[in-house]
Amino acid sequence: MTLNERAAKLTGLATRLHLQDGALLAGRLLLSLIFLHEGATLATHFEGAAKAMAALGVGLPLFIATVALQLGAGLSVATGLLARLGGIGLGLFCLATAMLFHTNFASQNEL
Template structure:
């Protein structure tokens, strides 16, 4: 058995996608929880940076919502795109003082996380995701009554095995 065959048998790709999703989302879920549970302090700190309360609330909602989306694999592609764009904006708005080694490091980390999120958006969440479970449940209830039309071919999606019409 070749390493590729072994990896396919063990579903290594899906396990790695799950681990990557969890690692990438951890920082956003944690930070969103910190901001939400220490809202007054976060509000003061953000005001010092010129960020108002409505944007702080939107940031918390994005970090928690998209972070959980990525972690659980529920619309993970959309969550990953949202968080990737958030990281690019954060880097370009708040971490531009490259004379400070700390700021440069934060800038580079934001770019790296954005890159990981964009790769995840392309790869999808894999088989170990809530989306996959929901599709399987839907196929179970719709599968008995649905018949495939000969003119519309249905192909499995590369990342999740979800069926979709060709574009």
């Protein structure tokens, strides 16, 4: 293999790795955006959201933990710092939310 062939092969590999890194970053940002938006919305409308959650039987400490989880784990996934731990936390949060609150399939808002 000549030097030019090796250089071309390395350039192709670098390009593929660069595209893969960009795709992973885009995926992390898009996934975390859902949770960051919702956490920020709950935090900025704290009093009203806390009352709505209390009506569903969610106490204030659990509501605060929910906001902290959405913002903290969302940032974790977005930045890539402890991304797996953040992803596991968000996954468990989604499972718990689905099983406890999204059980009325006749309601379009819960699908």
